[in-house]
Amino acid sequence: MRYIPVTSADREEMLKKIGIHFIDQLFDMPTDMLTHLSKPLNLPAPLPEMEVMALMEKFAKEGEIAASKTSFLGGGINRHYLPATISALISRGEFLTAYTPYQPEASQGTLQALYEFQTYIALLSGMDVANASLYDGATATAEAVLMAKRINKKGKTVYVSCALHPHYREVLRTYLQDVDIPIVELAFDAKTGKTILAPTMMNDALALVVGYPNYFGIIEDLKEAREVATKVGALLISVTTEALSLAILKPPGEFGVDIFVGEGQSFGLPPSFGGPLLGLIATKDAYVRNLPGRLIGRGKDKNGKDAFVIVIATREQHIKREKATSNICTNEALCATIAGMYLTAYGKTGLANLAKQNAVKAFRLREKLAKIPGVSIPFSGATFNEFVIRTKKSGAQLLRNLLAGRQIFGGINLSVHYHKNPKDILVSVTEMNTDEDMDKFVHALREILK
Amino acid sequence: MIHSDTEKLIFEQGRAGRTGIDVEGVCLIELDDALSPELRRGPLAGFPEVSEPEMVRHYTRLSQRNVGIDDTFYPLGSCTMKYNPRINEAVASMKGFTNLHPAMPQTETQNAFRILWELEQMLNEICGMDAFTLNPVAGAHGELTGLKIIRAAIRARGEKRDKVLIPTSAHGTNPASAMLAGFTPVNIEVNPDGSVNLEALEKALDENVAAMMITNPSTLGLFETNIKKIADMLHAKGAFLYCDGANLNALVGIARPGDMGFDVIQTNTHKTFSTPHGGGGPGAGPVGVKKELVPFLPSPRIEKFDKEKFGKVLFVPVYDKQSIGRIHSYYGNFLVLLRAYCYLRTMGARGLREVAEAAVLNANYLRVSLAEIGYRVPFNRMCMHECLLTDENMPSGITTLDIAKRLIGKGYHPMTIYFPLTVHGAMLIEPTETETKETLDEFIQAMKEIAEEAKANPNLLHDAPHNTPVQRVDDVGANRPLNLNLRWKQQ
Secondary structure, three states: OOOOOOOHHHHHHHHHHHOOOOHHHHOOOOHHHOHHHHOOOOOOOOOOHHHHHHHHHHHHHHHHHHHHOEEOOOOOOOOOOOOHHHHHHHOOHHHHOOOOOOOHHHEHHHHHHHHHHHHHHHHHHOOOEEOOOEOOHHHHHHHHHHHHHHHOOOOOEEEEEOOOOHHHHHHHHHHHOOOOOOEEEEOEOOOOOOEOOOHHHOOOEEEEEEEOOOOOOEOOOHHHHHHHHHHHOOEEEEEEOOHHHHHOEOOHHHHOOOEEEEEOOOOOOOOHHHOOOOEEEEEOHHHHHHOOOOOEEEEEEOOOOEEEEEOOHHHOHHHHHHHOOOOOOOOOHHHHHHHHHHHHHHHHHHHHHHHHHHHHHHHHHHHHHHOOOOEEOOOOOOEOOEEEEEEOOOHHHHHHHHHOOOOEEOOEEHHHOOOOOOOEEEEEOOOOOOHHHHHHHHHHHHHHOO | OOOOOOOOOHHHOEOOOOOOOOOOOOOHHHHHHHOOHHHEOOOOOOOOEOOHHHHHHHHHHHHOOEOOOOOOOOOEOOOOOOOOOHHHHHHHOOHHHHOOOOOOOHHHOHHHHHHHHHHHHHHHHHHOOOEEEOOOOOHHHHHHHHHHHHHHHHHHOOOOOOEEEEEOOOOOHHHHHHHHOOOEEEEEOEOOOOOEOHHHHHHHOOOOEEEEEEEOOOOOOOOOOOHHHHHHHHHHOOOEEEEEHHHHHHOOOOOOHHHHOOOEEEOOOOOOOOOOOOOOOOOOOOEEEOHHHHHHOOEOEEEEEOHHHHOOOEEEEEOOOOOOOEOOOOOOOHHHHHHHHHHHHHHHHHHHHHHHHHHHHHHHHHHHHHHHOOOEOOOOOOOOOOEEEEOOOOOOOOOHHHHHHHHHHOOOOOOEEOOOOOOOOOEEEOOOOOOOHHHHHHHHHHHHHHHHHHHHOHHHHHOOOOOOOOOOEOHHHHHOOOOOOOOOOOO
């Protein structure tokens, strides 16, 4: 086996050193548990590299065909161009095959890359401090609510916008179901697509959670959310599922958000069938000790030279065990490193321009679609690169028609999660969509709705 | 790794007007229509402007200030730092996988579902379980998922049990996960060799115990010989037995946790199944369960519908009413699971057995050899995939930390140190199966030199490492509230 270098000569010498004769003598355990003696595992026969490659290429064909179609899919997994520099750099074994940077002298590369990532996320979100990543946007939202509970001991219930990504709300429910934090969902305004924030109904609030932009692509009013949260004594948590929006929208920190969370997949990670992703979390300096997950700090070595090292590990499970702020250990470090590379590649002007391009392209398509008879834009709220359209057909039917024959993934059928809106689909437009793509979409919709 | 000067932060590099990728600007009038200026932010203050060559050099230099398995021997106990096969990387970068969007209609992504479904079957067989969820994205995430499943099952029985028993030698994630799942963790004393103290267990075991979490082999690298007895004790009281599968590499193809009486196990693909650690992630933490717990697995699960009924085989994500719910945005870390799938197709049953055999052989070879040159091996009997040393035999003033730092200076990544917490000055060494005997011999030689240096020139150890980009880092200083520096700030 090519990954296992031990030869029979090695084995003989090593067994002799150990003082035994047979490999089986190594396994100091009850013989009735040694299943390999009686019943070898029933697994597919091993394949040589060439055949594994051929098999996987065959499996990948289907996806290549799917991915070659015109797509307007978004909804938390965003399609963006990946600069060629990233795959070249991230495949370096020194990054790829390193462990968690517990030994700073041997891990300055990972540590500095993560420190730079923390800085980028703090700059983008307008918050004081970000951590070195969580699993994904959904679990980051759950962690943020648990963090809010540590800070706001008086609050009881978490109020969550119904216009927050449905999967995030599901994950939040899973995380909170055993820890006695009730969830109340806040409806959205049928006209604007924004969350209805009524402080009178939130007197026991622990935290208020809103999307920015929300699942419908609508840019929520964080100023109002801040005022309401303050009034009811709740922490304000904003959730961004399309991280590129942070390059153009007023940063959450500017509105006084207490905890920012998001999905960082837009920064250099392909859609990947939904994983790996990149959970973002950032907060105010005052709350840093309540943050979950790893934090990288800049310090000195014994000669006074700048050095990076894991800090405030006294919040983490390997030190604090049951008193830790979270159980997270393995996070998404390599994805965070990729995000740092992506943000470096685009830089100050490039990233802003990219976000502007997305906004303009989405706007153009929205305008064109709105002119088609039978298509309306149900929500009046401002959007970034995603918006909802409503037609006379059911969303499911419309998407099927777009795909069959026309080879277009027209968007996400919202009726799966919003039963009252069976004719709504969520359309996402990025720099990956050419003008021809958009014309094709417009033309196809016009025909289908004729 | 090269000895290089400080690499400036990216924020201190570049110059206005440079970019690492060309992006066209937009018409500002159109932009104002698209997004009102009052909703927009100002320029991205602090962001760097660097050219592509500067960017490539920055990250290349950072990589050179890092150590991975590709560089050197990395015997981190409990972490299974085995070689990461490159074919897995090649497959995980195929466009037909990376560009799959989870919101594509299921009919378009059948092969992705098929891969996940087949991976689940293989994990069932390897671990002796009835069903797996692939949704958890890390070991600790798997622990949380497994405990939530147990909680749901107990609730479904109409019972209230709120305690989870955890040996004091367990990974820190165990008690932290128990808390997060709403349980009260209860420490169970272990015997000096890390095995569960049956009397302590007997005493703690009552009707309020939901589960016990056990790492097998234990965090001391020894097999828990009483495991079946422990399982019987728990089952007799209606409690579940949870396996922290961090040390599964010792057992693959040899023995199955399901056959030992475990009801739940989380595996770590980035340990046992060769997916890269990536400097701390992404990983994947699939969770396997026995029949009684299957209905509570997180959603969605991938189910296979047969040809007879539907005309063709169909893989469909399903949502069970009794499920604990969703634990990740989509299906977990698909690209990581894909790597594990390739690994298992490459290894087969025989290959996996060779993994465990070689991993255990290497660990015992190190144990015997290191004991011979004077290191204290507190439990000098057959170990599993890792061996445990302590600094007890070292001259006074020489600690485990000194030895670890000196190893860095000698070009190795050190072993896991000061874990498990129950063993004073612990050094946990896990060589894995992918190292050659020559590498092990060189490592033994390095450890021998260190033992000699400890006597002859202790300062060499206290000051170590000497030849790294930075020398011993002052983490106490870095943690002082006034020094705490978690990000770069514009001057």
